[in-house]
Amino acid sequence: MLQPLPSPSLSGTSGAARPRPALYTQQERARRDATRWTLVQGLLAPLQFLVFLVSLGLVLRYLVTGQGASAAATSVVIKTLLLYTIMITGCIWEKVVFGRWLFAPAFFWEDVFSMAVLALHSAYLIAWFGGFLDSRQQMLLALAAYAAYLINAGQFVLKLRMARLQGAGA
Numbered sequence: 287m288l289q290p291l292p293s294p295s296l297s298g299t300s301g302a303a304r305p306r307p308a309l310y311t312q313q314e315r316a317r318r319d320a321t322r323w324t325l326v327q328g329l330l331a332p333l334q335f336l337v338f339l340v341s342l343g344l345v346l347r348y349l350v351t352g353q354g355a356s357a358a359a360t361s362v363v364i365k366t367l368l369l370y371t372i373m374i375t376g377c378i379w380e381k382v383v384f385g386r387w388l389f390a391p392a393f394f395w396e397d398v399f400s401m402a403v404l405a406l407h408s409a410y411l412i413a414w415f416g417g418f419l420d421s422r423q424q425m426l427l428a429l430a431a432y433a434a435y436l437i438n439a440g441q442f443v444l445k446l447r448m449a450r451l452q453g454a455g456a
Contacts (some may be wrong), residue, residue: 314384314392317382321382323378324383326379330368330372333370334369335439337365338365341362341364341432342399344358345358345429348425354423358363358422359421359425362428364432365407367430369403369404369407373400380397396441397436399438399441403431404432
């Protein structure tokens with residue numbers, strides 16, 4: 287049976303805040319801290335973000351000036367290959383820590399959105415290798431992929447912050 291939601295108090299709060307479930311159990315935290323895949327993810331994430339920033343600059347330069355199409359396209363391919371790498375190693379990390387290759391409850395929505403990010407980046411590669419769109423359309427597709435990537439990166443940064451806060455409280 288569904289339980290009614292608590293009604294807000296006059297002060298604008300809903301009474302006692304329900305504690306969030308811990309992101310990691312003690313065993314998961316121990317596995318996370320013990321695996322080398324945590325370090326791999328910790329190195330790949332900022333590297334990918336740096337490549338993203340450079341590529342974004344090249345893509346925007348091309349869209350504004352019409353110059354540097356080859357450099358922009360190459361940078362998107364490199365960014366996409368890094369994305370595939372971080373996704374594969376992330377699946378390994380998730381398997382080691384949570385016992386699942388993907389969609390562990392703690393990272394379910396981040397993984398769902400990651401699939402959209404992968405789909406957009408893959409669509410770019412298909413368009414680029416297959417010549418299905420002109421250069422401008424390909425760069426606009428890359429921007430869509432990059433917007434999705436930024437949202438997904440934000441999800442993971444928030445989750446990392448949550449993990450640090452929960453770790454400090456433990």
